[in-house]
Amino acid sequence: xxxxxxxxxxxxxxxxxAAMIVSRNQAHNAxxxxxxxxxxxxxxxxxxxxxxxxxxxxxxxxxxxxxFLFAIMMIDLKGGLPPERRRYVLVLAGLxxxxxxxxxxxVARRAFIGAAGTVPAEGSGPAGIGHLLFTRYLYPFEIxxxxxxxxxxxxxxxxxxxxxxxxx
Amino acid sequence: MIPAGAFLALAAALFALGVLAFFVKRDLLTxxxxxxxxxxxxxxAFLALAKASLKADAQAVVIFVLTVAAAEAVVGMSIILLAFRRRxxxxxxxxxxxxx
Amino acid sequence: MARELWLIPLLPAxxxxxxLLLGSRLSRRWISLQACLAVLxxxxxxxxxxxRLLGAANGAPPLSGTLFTWVASGSLSVPxxxxxxxxxxxxxxxxxxxxxxxxxxxAGYMAGDRDYSRYFGLLNLFTFFMLVLVMxxxxxxxxxxxxGVGLCSYLLIGFWFEKPAAARxxxxxxxxxxxxxxxxxxGMLTLVAAVGGPEFARINAAAAAGGxxxxxxxxxPVLLFAGxxxxxxxxxxxxWLPDAMEGPxxxxxxxxxxxxxxxxxxxxxxxxxxxxxxAVAGPLVASVGAVTAVFAASLALVQTDIKxxxxxxxxxxxxxxxxxxxxxxxxxxxFHLVTHAFFKGLLFLAAGSVIHALSGEQDIRKMGGLRRxxxxxxxxxxxxxxxxSGIPFLSGFFxxxxxxxxxxxxxxxxxxLLGLLAAVxxxxxxxxxxxxxxxxxxxTDAEVRRHIxxxxxxxxxxxxxxxxxxxxxxxxxxxxxxxxRADLLGRFLAPVLKAAEAPPAAVEWNLILVSTTAAAGGxxxxxxxxxxxxxxxARLAARWPFLYRTLIGKYYVDEFxxxxxxxxxxxxxxxxxxxxxxxxIDGALNGSAAAAQAAGRGASRxxxxxxxxxxxxxxxxxxxxxxxxxxxxx
Numbered sequence: 093x094x095x096x097x098x099x100x101x102x103x104x105x106x107x108x109x110a111a112m113i114v115s116r117n118q119a120h121n122a123x124x125x126x127x128x129x130x131x132x133x134x135x136x137x138x139x140x141x142x143x144x145x146x147x148x149x150x151x152x153x154x155x156x157x158x159x160f161l162f163a164i165m166m167i168d169l170k171g172g173l174p175p176e177r178r179r180y181v182l183v184l185a186g187l188x189x190x191x192x193x194x195x196x197x198x199v200a201r202r203a204f205i206g207a208a209g210t211v212p213a214e215g216s217g218p219a220g221i222g223h224l225l226f227t228r229y230l231y232p233f234e235i236x237x238x239x240x241x242x243x244x245x246x247x248x249x250x251x252x253x254x255x256x257x258x259x260x
Numbered sequence: 261m262i263p264a265g266a267f268l269a270l271a272a273a274l275f276a277l278g279v280l281a282f283f284v285k286r287d288l289l290t291x292x293x294x295x296x297x298x299x300x301x302x303x304x305a306f307l308a309l310a311k312a313s314l315k316a317d318a319q320a321v322v323i324f325v326l327t328v329a330a331a332e333a334v335v336g337m338s339i340i341l342l343a344f345r346r347r348x349x350x351x352x353x354x355x356x357x358x359x360x
Numbered sequence: 361m362a363r364e365l366w367l368i369p370l371l372p373a374x375x376x377x378x379x380l381l382l383g384s385r386l387s388r389r390w391i392s393l394q395a396c397l398a399v400l401x402x403x404x405x406x407x408x409x410x411x412r413l414l415g416a417a418n419g420a421p422p423l424s425g426t427l428f429t430w431v432a433s434g435s436l437s438v439p440x441x442x443x444x445x446x447x448x449x450x451x452x453x454x455x456x457x458x459x460x461x462x463x464x465x466x467a468g469y470m471a472g473d474r475d476y477s478r479y480f481g482l483l484n485l486f487t488f489f490m491l492v493l494v495m496x497x498x499x500x501x502x503x504x505x506x507x508g509v510g511l512c513s514y515l516l517i518g519f520w521f522e523k524p525a526a527a528r529x530x531x532x533x534x535x536x537x538x539x540x541x542x543x544x545x546x547g548m549l550t551l552v553a554a555v556g557g558p559e560f561a562r563i564n565a566a567a568a569a570g571g572x573x574x575x576x577x578x579x580x581p582v583l584l585f586a587g588x589x590x591x592x593x594x595x596x597x598x599x600w601l602p603d604a605m606e607g608p609x610x611x612x613x614x615x616x617x618x619x620x621x622x623x624x625x626x627x628x629x630x631x632x633x634x635x636x637x638x639a640v641a642g643p644l645v646a647s648v649g650a651v652t653a654v655f656a657a658s659l660a661l662v663q664t665d666i667k668x669x670x671x672x673x674x675x676x677x678x679x680x681x682x683x684x685x686x687x688x689x690x691x692x693x694x695f696h697l698v699t700h701a702f703f704k705g706l707l708f709l710a711a712g713s714v715i716h717a718l719s720g721e722q723d724i725r726k727m728g729g730l731r732r733x734x735x736x737x738x739x740x741x742x743x744x745x746x747x748x749s750g751i752p753f754l755s756g757f758f759x760x761x762x763x764x765x766x767x768x769x770x771x772x773x774x775x776x777l778l779g780l781l782a783a784v785x786x787x788x789x790x791x792x793x794x795x796x797x798x799x800x801x802x803x804t805d806a807e808v809r810r811h812i813x814x815x816x817x818x819x820x821x822x823x824x825x826x827x828x829x830x831x832x833x834x835x836x837x838x839x840x841x842x843x844x845r846a847d848l849l850g851r852f853l854a855p856v857l858k859a860a861e862a863p864p865a866a867v868e869w870n871l872i873l874v875s876t877t878a879a880a881g882g883x884x885x886x887x888x889x890x891x892x893x894x895x896x897x898a899r900l901a902a903r904w905p906f907l908y909r910t911l912i913g914k915y916y917v918d919e920f921x922x923x924x925x926x927x928x929x930x931x932x933x934x935x936x937x938x939x940x941x942x943x944x945i946d947g948a949l950n951g952s953a954a955a956a957q958a959a960g961r962g963a964s965r966x967x968x969x970x971x972x973x974x975x976x977x978x979x980x981x982x983x984x985x986x987x988x989x990x991x992x993x994x
Contacts (some may be wrong), residue, residue, distance in 0.1 A: 113277070141307045
């Protein structure tokens, strides 16, 4: 049963990313990405990480993708762009990408042999994550909040109408 | 039970697809999406290893990656918007003025 | 009480950050208020921790708080962790208590200065580092505080950096202490490597259990003591402290009398297990202390700058503390550290008040008769002078007596005699100051005389508080002849520093009598020389010109160092500069610059500005890196 779910989710996930590569319409691309992220959320659930799954769907498939759609709306790109044509980029990227994939699969194969966890990791529920975040990872957590504030201010400054002060 | 290796293989494939998308696409927005795909592949790998190692720590890391990705998306998007307003294009090949 | 311990040092740090970053936008009143409140809060928290400590059951582990793991490297792990045991309690109360009084005093003393916020910011920063130094539970974290206070000392000595002498003095202090610190680092590293961990508890336990190789058990404490000699201005590394008097007077009081210079004493006391275990280190510490005590006191006899006299006096008193630690009476050393913080802080602050009143005059030959003109400064100075001379029942009497008794009891007769000699000289030079400044005829310049004024209350109130502490502070450590349980401080410190054996009552009384006689003798000599027969010093100087010139010339140690270390270094550097630097280094540099330029021109072709080209480089890097890891782990 788990294998079936895994297969379906991974098929749609990889498929939608592949479709994104083929499609030229940016709005479609964004929607494909939503599908891919939603599937990933399901996969996270399979991995006994319900909190990460929920956040994935809410933040990624929800908030961030809405942001993308807004940007697409504001940037009117007629007809989309044809794919890359420069030969050396495609050849090198294809070559290196294949080698990277091979390497990553080599890594994964070792984990295949290793015993898989059959029980959920201790404290993998939302409560456990919260506990971790507020004890061992308290300082990184607080620093992340600073990062978010900085990003917020940066976004407002950058996207502000340019004519008020002339900069940026 | 699905072994962690299967998830890792999926993560690897997803990452490679993200790389491919980044190089094939030519507009900033879609390339940005490709970067997000790669980030998610990394998250998937983290969670797979979290399960295999029976430690929840990697899940906390995933939360951090998500947060940083959100911050990055916001700032990146406003930079793209700004570039578009200035240069009327988001073709990456047209935005090549940053060189010595 | 765990992590909250960190609030004690962090509050001054926070205040310092605000003052140094935003100081120019704050009002002067707010700046001094904030700086004082931050230290007051630390004092209150230290007091609260002390109450907790006193309330804890006997034999309970000391309070400690770990914030995070600072270094985790292989088997070595250094936690950023603070401990609050009795020794730390005493030190942090002295640092924050005396520190608070000096902060308050500074608000008045520095009132006319342009850089008000920088001054208080640095003072708060110093408090932070000093608290880290005394509260750290590992030698590595202590070293952070150790270097931090050195930095603040440098910045504050050179606070008036537009004065070349001040800038030079700051650099001298930094460089001379660095010589000691180099040895300190070596000692620290050997110790950590040998013990396997940086915690004081582990080091002391390992040393006490004989877990160190014999050569190591000797080498490590000696190296560490070299660092202490630099920081605490002991022979031969004392030369920076007199020059450090170029800084503002409250800084001299706080850093160069009450707290930072005692860090070396604290370190030896903190590592008492290590020092007790070595047959060489203890006597070495005691001898260096004794020699320094006499040596510096003899220099204080002839100095004419009020602050320089006090500086040499500080060096001499630090020598006493090291005598205490060296003969195994760590509690007595710490006791003297505490009382010294009171009376020497007071002496400096009162001297500052005198200097303030005389519009910056520091030459005692141009003072005199100020007793009536400064009705609040005079009694404060007088009490401090009595205390440092060892007149019975004032604080300095008990602490000095505790040290000398331990030296005598430990069989270190030579050390005891030197200590006694230093005591005579101490009483002499300090009352020389008292008589020359406050008694006799007024020798002030006419212009200065018209402006003499007593300092404002914000300066005299700290004087009063310190005067009370200097007078009564000794009651916390009464000798055993006043009762079994009279030594409050010793009993409080007992869990950390084992108390010294008390001698039989008859011996103790005799020793008290001897040291009282020494103090009174020195005082009487000063009275004869400077009040009764004022011509005497000049006649003596004329009689033995060589001795006088040697003392005035400070035994020519500065000149000796200059000739042996500094000038050859400068000369050699110049030689190297001319021959090697210009030709080889500069040649190589210019050549490589030209090569880099050419290479850069070629490489800049790679910088196309196109993102994908860069991303390809990324990808190549990732592939190579992963491949390397795979090949390596295969």
